[in-house]
Amino acid sequence: MDRKSIKNIIKFLSLIGIFVNIFFLIPLITGIIYEENIKGFIYYELISISLFSIILFLLKNHKIKMHSKDAILSVNIVWIMLGILGAIPLMLLTNINFYDAFFESISGFTTTGATIYNNISDLPKTILILRSTMHWIGGMGIIVLSTGLLSIINPTGTLTLFKSESTGITIEKITPKLKHTALKLWGVYILLTILDLILLKIEGMNLFDAINHAFATISTGGFSTKNESLGYWVNNYYILWTTTIFMILSGINFIAHIKILKGDFSGYKSEEVKWYIYLIIILSLGVSLIHFISSNDSLFFAITNGFFTISSILTTTGFATVDYSTWGQAAISLIIIAMLIGGNAGSTAGGIKVIRYIVMFKNLKAQIKKILSPYVITSIKIDNKKIPENIINNVSAFIFLYLLTVTFISLYLFANNYDALTSISAAIACVGNIGPGFGHVGPVDNFSFFSNTQKIILSIGMIIGRLEFYTFLLLFSRDFWKKF
Amino acid sequence: MDRKSIKNIIKFLSLIGIFVNIFFLIPLITGIIYEENIKGFIYYELISISLFSIILFLLKNHKIKMHSKDAILSVNIVWIMLGILGAIPLMLLTNINFYDAFFESISGFTTTGATIYNNISDLPKTILILRSTMHWIGGMGIIVLSTGLLSIINPTGTLTLFKSESTGITIEKITPKLKHTALKLWGVYILLTILDLILLKIEGMNLFDAINHAFATISTGGFSTKNESLGYWVNNYYILWTTTIFMILSGINFIAHIKILKGDFSGYKSEEVKWYIYLIIILSLGVSLIHFISSNDSLFFAITNGFFTISSILTTTGFATVDYSTWGQAAISLIIIAMLIGGNAGSTAGGIKVIRYIVMFKNLKAQIKKILSPYVITSIKIDNKKIPENIINNVSAFIFLYLLTVTFISLYLFANNYDALTSISAAIACVGNIGPGFGHVGPVDNFSFFSNTQKIILSIGMIIGRLEFYTFLLLFSRDFWKKF
Numbered sequence: 001m002d003r004k005s006i007k008n009i010i011k012f013l014s015l016i017g018i019f020v021n022i023f024f025l026i027p028l029i030t031g032i033i034y035e036e037n038i039k040g041f042i043y044y045e046l047i048s049i050s051l052f053s054i055i056l057f058l059l060k061n062h063k064i065k066m067h068s069k070d071a072i073l074s075v076n077i078v079w080i081m082l083g084i085l086g087a088i089p090l091m092l093l094t095n096i097n098f099y100d101a102f103f104e105s106i107s108g109f110t111t112t113g114a115t116i117y118n119n120i121s122d123l124p125k126t127i128l129i130l131r132s133t134m135h136w137i138g139g140m141g142i143i144v145l146s147t148g149l150l151s152i153i154n155p156t157g158t159l160t161l162f163k164s165e166s167t168g169i170t171i172e173k174i175t176p177k178l179k180h181t182a183l184k185l186w187g188v189y190i191l192l193t194i195l196d197l198i199l200l201k202i203e204g205m206n207l208f209d210a211i212n213h214a215f216a217t218i219s220t221g222g223f224s225t226k227n228e229s230l231g232y233w234v235n236n237y238y239i240l241w242t243t244t245i246f247m248i249l250s251g252i253n254f255i256a257h258i259k260i261l262k263g264d265f266s267g268y269k270s271e272e273v274k275w276y277i278y279l280i281i282i283l284s285l286g287v288s289l290i291h292f293i294s295s296n297d298s299l300f301f302a303i304t305n306g307f308f309t310i311s312s313i314l315t316t317t318g319f320a321t322v323d324y325s326t327w328g329q330a331a332i333s334l335i336i337i338a339m340l341i342g343g344n345a346g347s348t349a350g351g352i353k354v355i356r357y358i359v360m361f362k363n364l365k366a367q368i369k370k371i372l373s374p375y376v377i378t379s380i381k382i383d384n385k386k387i388p389e390n391i392i393n394n395v396s397a398f399i400f401l402y403l404l405t406v407t408f409i410s411l412y413l414f415a416n417n418y419d420a421l422t423s424i425s426a427a428i429a430c431v432g433n434i435g436p437g438f439g440h441v442g443p444v445d446n447f448s449f450f451s452n453t454q455k456i457i458l459s460i461g462m463i464i465g466r467l468e469f470y471t472f473l474l475l476f477s478r479d480f481w482k483k484f
Numbered sequence: 485m486d487r488k489s490i491k492n493i494i495k496f497l498s499l500i501g502i503f504v505n506i507f508f509l510i511p512l513i514t515g516i517i518y519e520e521n522i523k524g525f526i527y528y529e530l531i532s533i534s535l536f537s538i539i540l541f542l543l544k545n546h547k548i549k550m551h552s553k554d555a556i557l558s559v560n561i562v563w564i565m566l567g568i569l570g571a572i573p574l575m576l577l578t579n580i581n582f583y584d585a586f587f588e589s590i591s592g593f594t595t596t597g598a599t600i601y602n603n604i605s606d607l608p609k610t611i612l613i614l615r616s617t618m619h620w621i622g623g624m625g626i627i628v629l630s631t632g633l634l635s636i637i638n639p640t641g642t643l644t645l646f647k648s649e650s651t652g653i654t655i656e657k658i659t660p661k662l663k664h665t666a667l668k669l670w671g672v673y674i675l676l677t678i679l680d681l682i683l684l685k686i687e688g689m690n691l692f693d694a695i696n697h698a699f700a701t702i703s704t705g706g707f708s709t710k711n712e713s714l715g716y717w718v719n720n721y722y723i724l725w726t727t728t729i730f731m732i733l734s735g736i737n738f739i740a741h742i743k744i745l746k747g748d749f750s751g752y753k754s755e756e757v758k759w760y761i762y763l764i765i766i767l768s769l770g771v772s773l774i775h776f777i778s779s780n781d782s783l784f785f786a787i788t789n790g791f792f793t794i795s796s797i798l799t800t801t802g803f804a805t806v807d808y809s810t811w812g813q814a815a816i817s818l819i820i821i822a823m824l825i826g827g828n829a830g831s832t833a834g835g836i837k838v839i840r841y842i843v844m845f846k847n848l849k850a851q852i853k854k855i856l857s858p859y860v861i862t863s864i865k866i867d868n869k870k871i872p873e874n875i876i877n878n879v880s881a882f883i884f885l886y887l888l889t890v891t892f893i894s895l896y897l898f899a900n901n902y903d904a905l906t907s908i909s910a911a912i913a914c915v916g917n918i919g920p921g922f923g924h925v926g927p928v929d930n931f932s933f934f935s936n937t938q939k940i941i942l943s944i945g946m947i948i949g950r951l952e953f954y955t956f957l958l959l960f961s962r963d964f965w966k967k968f
């Protein structure tokens with residue numbers, strides 16, 4: 001690694017660092033407004049912004065020209081840095097140790113939404129909005145990464161794969177056009193947030209809760225300001241359905257949203273969106289029916305909570321309206337299916353994602369065709385576009401990696417004497433950036449009881465899931481470090 | 485479907501039927517020797533052999549010339565027929581219903597070894613040897629299917645895939661050469677059985693137990709004559725190590741064994757055998773160590789039982805020496821890893837199998853290489869032979885199918901209110917043809933408590949796993965029935 005690479009990485013990290021600390025002014029101002037004791041946080045902001053500014057000043061003549069390897073290394077380090085940048089104010093504002101703070105911070109930035117706090121409702125408002133802000137910042141980054149816009153930084157993003165023949169790294173310059181697209185994506189992201197916020201406010205939330213939940217919804221994060229999560233408003237159907245719809249929108253490819261601005265609805269007609277909607281409807285109706293039959297709740301209540309829960313899980317948001325883990329194991333089975341699917345590529349959602357299942361099922365069909373007619377050349381088409389053979393291998397390897405990671409984290413927890421349901425669902429909930437699982441990590445529980453080591457392993461799981469495995473795995477490849 | 489196809493299928497089924505009923509003379513003679521009440525069984529044999537003989541006589545001028553579709557359909561029907569052919573004598577000899585009998589019979593023929601009997605030690609000897617005979621017959625069939633010898637019948641067997649460029653159906657005639665290879669495979673199978681039998685007898689088993697356990701070992705079946713399984717001989721280290729070694733041999737590709745007869749050891753030097761042995765050693769030492777540390781047992785006892793248990797599970801035999809589910813969740817985690825791996829292709833072992841993991845890991849490595857050097861054409865080599873791209877897709881689709889099947893059966897059981905560990909391990913144990921799982925289906929438990937429907941679903945799971953998914957799935961393809 002030469003001096004230029006090191007300078008690239010340091011400047012990149014400092015830019016992200018100052019960006020995050022500027023966004024942290026939102027909780028800082030909130031703390032001042034509510035007159036909370038945030039002296040430590042103010043000092044941290046001053047020191048942090050100063051330090052990053054000094055670094056940027058020293059490197060002001062260095063122009064970032066990232067080699068792909070620099071970019072991959074940077075993105076890996078960024079997540080550790082984000083974890084620490086978020087952990088410090090959490091430790092300054094509440095009485096928790098570093099492991100808890102790091103877990104909470106990573107959970108925030110990766111938009112996982114698993115928490116180590118026992119009593120959320122009583123947390124200082126500064127902490128609450130700080131957590132939501134982490135989600136919101138994380139979501140902004142993920143949008144850009146997962147749409148494959150910065151394929152230089154995330155060469156293995158799903159959309160990068162599907163948008164061009166080459167599946168590898170191309171050293172793209174961030175052209176004015178790309179900058180423009182990024183700004184449009186963020187525009188839509190901010191627009192959706194403001195729309196959600198206004199609706200929630202009109203429908204009865206106070207402004208503080210509306211801001212927090214809008215941040216946590218559009219980023220598919222899932223942190224709430226209440227112990228009951230959205231269950232605090234369980235009788236306000238407007239709030240529940242608004243949140244359901246905004247979760248569903250946030251789980252859709254954001255490129256489809258920016259096309260709408262030009263009146264082009266084609267993005268919503270893709271096979272992925274079609275299946276995503278089908279899956280939400282089928283699983284929601286299934287869960288609603290099971291809940292309706294086995295309880296005294298009204299049909300509308302059952303359907304509202306069914307659609308809310310499945311949308312929350314499938315989009316990997318992780319909000320809850322009621323303790324759905326009490327709906328019985330048949331309903332839980334359907335919810336677990338949703339956990340295993342995930343949202344759309346190009347959104348803030350985590351998990352395996354619908355498009356990869358489409359590829360796998362189409363490959364399966366092609367394989368069966370090949371058995372019957374061995375000499376026919378089969379190919380897979382998605383949205384009438386032929387998918388190159390290597391993409392299938394890439395998707396298989398992705399799913400294999402996902403399952404390996406989930407299996408190993410599950411077995412690690414199981415070996416530490418947690419029950420099977422807790423172990424497996426905690427692993428899926430973290431690696432899939434969902435948040436709540438079942439057993440001891442159900443929708444009304446939290447992750448505080450895990451040991452420090454277990455919290456670190458689960459934090460790494462969240463990061464690996466968020467990086468979609470390859471970017472992380474590359475660090476363990478000999479080729480990566482050869483002639484860096 | 486034309487008359488010729490129907491005649492092909494009926495004649496094929498009748499040949500298998502008479503073959504099975506001839507082997508059933510082993511339990512019949514045993515029953516006569518031990519003077520057990522087997523009148524019903526004798527009538528069944530007489531009627532069954534007569535019926536199949538009449539059909540074969542009527543079709544004596546019809547020469548089987550199987551179209552591939554006939555073959556695929558036949559193999560699917562054969563498993564249902566085997567289930568029934570085995571279920572009838574079980575119902576005649578013990579007081580169980582059809583669902584129990586069908587489950588037990590399928591478990592026997594697929595060499596799964598899961599049982600619905602509560603008290604095995606007290607079963608009539610006729611039943612015990614009947615169960616072992618089912619294993620042994622099943623193993624003979626599986627050897628021929630899984631070595632890809634009859635690729636006409638099992639076009640998707642792993643070895644078929646790897647032995648030629650074409651991955652589809654080739655309408656091979658059963659040439660004298662193929663017949664010769666089949667006879668050699670069976671020769672090795674019988675030789676291994678006799679060797680094991682003699683050793684077990686010398687080491688202290690009575691002849692009856694030695695025959696039964698030799699049948700159940702070489703077929704990687706796992707039915708025992710004792711409630712304690714091999715634990716009945718837990719202090720006889722000779723018997724335990726003999727069984728361990730014969731289980732390991734039975735999990736190796738049988739083509740490698742027949743090469744030995746010509747003094748050619750190359751079969752044992754393949755990457756698959758190498759990894760298979762590594763995995764057995766690593767996992768066994770891990771389990772032994774955990775057991776040794778957490779108990780008062782001697783190191784040699786711990787190692788003996790560690791190697792026995794991992795060999796039993798990895799080869800999908802399913803014998804037990806002690807209740808290894810009491811070794812703690814860390815040991816169980818390692819055993820679950822063994823359950824998820826399986827033996828070698830071309831053996832009687834079930835599961836995903838080592839070779840498929842090799843393909844997946846090599847594909848993963850190739851994908852990472854491709855990210856770093858997108859314009860380099862990567863290819864996967866196993867045993868220095870290039871693997872065609874389509875094989876990778878085929879293996880991915882297989883693993884995807886395996887996991888879909890296991891996930892759905894697990895969630896089906898979980899939705900019926902079994903705990904997560906029981907649900908998941910029962911699904912893996914049946915689909916992987918292993919036998920015992922954990923929770924309520926642990927090594928000292930049985931499958932009797934499942935409902936009739938659940939037993940049918942689990943039986944189908946065993947068949948699908950045994951058919952390696954594709955042969956079964958083809959029945960649901962429209963192309964399959966088009967112009968049958």
Ligand SMILES: [K+]
Nearest residue numbers: 112221317434
């Ligand atoms: K989430």
Ligand SMILES: [K+]
Nearest residue numbers: 596705801918
């Ligand atoms: K078995």
